[in-house]
Amino acid sequence: MNLHARTNTPEGTFMRNIKTDVAVIGAGILGCTMARVLGRYKLDVCVVEAKADVGTGATKANSGIIQAGFQPKGGSLKGVSCVKGNAAYIGIAKELNVPFQNIGGLYVAFGPNGMEKIREKHERALQNGIGDLAVISGDEARELEPRLSSRAIAALVAPTTSIISPFELALATARNAASNGARFEFDFEVTKIERYGEGWRLHSTAGDVLEAKFVANMSGEEAAILDAEVHPADIVVRPRRGQFVVFDKQSVVQSTTGAKPITRALYQAQETNEGGVLITPTVEGNLLAGPTSENVRNFGQNATTEEGIEHVISVAKKLVPDLDTSTVITEFSGIRANIVNVVKEKKDFVVRASAPHFVSALGIKNPGMTSAPALVDVALSILQKEGLSCEPDPSYNPTSQGELHRKPFMQCSPEEQERMLAQDPRFGHVICRCEKITEGDVRNCMHELLPPHTFDGVKRRLRCSMGRCQGAFCTPRVMAIMADELGCTPQEISKGERGGKIVRRCLK
Numbered sequence: 001m002n003l004h005a006r007t008n009t010p011e012g013t014f015m016r017n018i019k020t021d022v023a024v025i026g027a028g029i030l031g032c033t034m035a036r037v038l039g040r041y042k043l044d045v046c047v048v049e050a051k052a053d054v055g056t057g058a059t060k061a062n063s064g065i066i067q068a069g070f071q072p073k074g075g076s077l078k079g080v081s082c083v084k085g086n087a088a089y090i091g092i093a094k095e096l097n098v099p100f101q102n103i104g105g106l107y108v109a110f111g112p113n114g115m116e117k118i119r120e121k122h123e124r125a126l127q128n129g130i131g132d133l134a135v136i137s138g139d140e141a142r143e144l145e146p147r148l149s150s151r152a153i154a155a156l157v158a159p160t161t162s163i164i165s166p167f168e169l170a171l172a173t174a175r176n177a178a179s180n181g182a183r184f185e186f187d188f189e190v191t192k193i194e195r196y197g198e199g200w201r202l203h204s205t206a207g208d209v210l211e212a213k214f215v216a217n218m219s220g221e222e223a224a225i226l227d228a229e230v231h232p233a234d235i236v237v238r239p240r241r242g243q244f245v246v247f248d249k250q251s252v253v254q255s256t257t258g259a260k261p262i263t264r265a266l267y268q269a270q271e272t273n274e275g276g277v278l279i280t281p282t283v284e285g286n287l288l289a290g291p292t293s294e295n296v297r298n299f300g301q302n303a304t305t306e307e308g309i310e311h312v313i314s315v316a317k318k319l320v321p322d323l324d325t326s327t328v329i330t331e332f333s334g335i336r337a338n339i340v341n342v343v344k345e346k347k348d349f350v351v352r353a354s355a356p357h358f359v360s361a362l363g364i365k366n367p368g369m370t371s372a373p374a375l376v377d378v379a380l381s382i383l384q385k386e387g388l389s390c391e392p393d394p395s396y397n398p399t400s401q402g403e404l405h406r407k408p409f410m411q412c413s414p415e416e417q418e419r420m421l422a423q424d425p426r427f428g429h430v431i432c433r434c435e436k437i438t439e440g441d442v443r444n445c446m447h448e449l450l451p452p453h454t455f456d457g458v459k460r461r462l463r464c465s466m467g468r469c470q471g472a473f474c475t476p477r478v479m480a481i482m483a484d485e486l487g488c489t490p491q492e493i494s495k496g497e498r499g500g501k502i503v504r505r506c507l508k
């Protein structure tokens with residue numbers, strides 16, 4: 001049972017003392033998917049997350065591609081789970097009402113080494129279970145994508161490559177888990193894990209305690225460190241940065257320059273070890289190029305660099321030479337959890353029982369988002385072998401409830417808009433001109449299931465400040481509305497991932 005005892009301390013803060021059947025550490029796509037899947041059973045589930053929101057780790061800053069599975073080594077957990085996950089997302093996206101587009105992919109060769117890579121990936125596709133992918137000539141590829149370089153000589157066609165919004169996916173997954181009973185505790189950074197009876201006791205930096213009969217450690221960048229609390233330290237994970245550039249909406253660029261939209265994910269089969277970069281449309285209608293692949297010192301080192309962005313642009317232009325860099329609206333980077341003490345040929349995702357009643361997912365980098373549903377199945381069967389009893393819960397509902405995620409005003413039908421305006425005239429007050437978000441939308445989102453506690457939380461939910469002006473107009477307005485809703489001053493609103501005082505205040 002879920003027993004929450006909160007204690008006020010002399011400082012006025014409080015410590016959480018929670019008991020649960022299954023603790024999930026980390027609210028990235030793996031942790032959220034695990035919580036959702038556990039919702040099928042009569043189990044109490046608690047997700048603890050170090051930051052103030054879901055999906056703030058690698059999940060928020062990736063390419064947004066539901067990969068086909070031709071890249072990972074044949075027969076590896078990475079390869080097989082990618083193909084299974086790719087197939088599963090068609091149904092998951094429908095259930096969760098998350099925008100998902102099956103756009104297909106082209107893995108493009110420019111010379112003999114690229115051709116050799118195509119042969120290798122073709123073989124891997126067969127071994128991973130995608131089937132026999134077609135290889136087409138450069139001319140045939142240009143018929144599909146007219147802006148593809150005239151230097152491209154062939155392409156491997158991956159029809160199952162798809163795109164999704166990574167944050168929307170994580171949020172919708174978490175909301176569905178929460179609506180099926182999972183509890184999410186934010187600002188709960190696990191720092192110590194100790195055996196407690198047959199289960200485990202998790203301690204947070206702030207003195208919170210969570211007692212769990214079973215633990216799923218899905219904490220991405222810290223998963224190996226937490227794993228070493230219960231298992232001899234054997235896996236070393238280090239940060240590997242990937243930088244991206246985002247181009248303006250393709251429809252906007254087309255209307256001003258006439259450039260035809262890129263409709264598929266285009267991957268470069270490398271001729272040399274120059275570093276691969278892909279170009280892909282996003283579900284929001286932008287074009288994305290990247291990522292680089294560079295070792296960095298820590299997981300916080302997520303700034304973009306001149307060198308990195310130049311590299312992305314130069315390789316992207318190799319694929320699509322007429323890319324107009326004046327239409328770049330922003331840059332960002334994400335950090336991969338990269339296992340460094342295993343040789344490349346043997347490197348794979350690791351999902352294992354690290355201790356009794358304790359499963360860890362380690363080194364989950366690309367294509368971890370795609371693989372998440374299949375990796376979670378592996379983690380669940382490990383916990384079942386460890387004794388987790390999974391009695392089906394007849395009240396489980398895998399489908400997203402419309403009221404848990406309202407569409408922004410501007411995306412609603414005229415009838416819906418009329419009704420919304422009659423209820424609250426603040427839907428008529430546009431506060432983000434680029435993404436067309438209204439004051440009513442911001443106020444609404446502050447009351448949804450798993451609401452935002454930071455400015456970035458609102459940004460990720462509504463896309464305000466993600467448009468062409470990059471927040472110059474809307475940021476102070478959004479902060480003021482948030483402060484009004486949370487009953488604090490705009491200065492108290494945290495911009496980034498850590499909610500600190502505000503999250504704790506909201507939890508009281």
Ligand SMILES: Cc1cc2nc3c(=O)[nH]c(=O)nc-3n(C[C@H](O)[C@H](O)[C@H](O)COP(=O)(O)OP(=O)(O)OC[C@H]3O[C@@H](n4cnc5c(N)ncnc54)[C@H](O)[C@@H]3O)c2cc1C
Nearest residue numbers: 026028029030050057058059062065190220242368369370
């Ligand atoms: C540049 C880049 C491009 C990528 N492109 C793709 C792609 O196109 N397709 C694809 O399928 N995959 C892609 N990936 C991989 C994918 O993003 C990751 O594999 C996936 O998001 C990992 O999810 P996760 O839940 O394991 O980790 P995360 O998303 O990192 O989540 C882990 C969570 O645990 C929390 N946490 C950490 N430590 C603690 C602690 N001590 N206590 C409590 N909580 C903690 C973190 O705050 C975080 O929220 C890409 C990754 C990168 C970086």
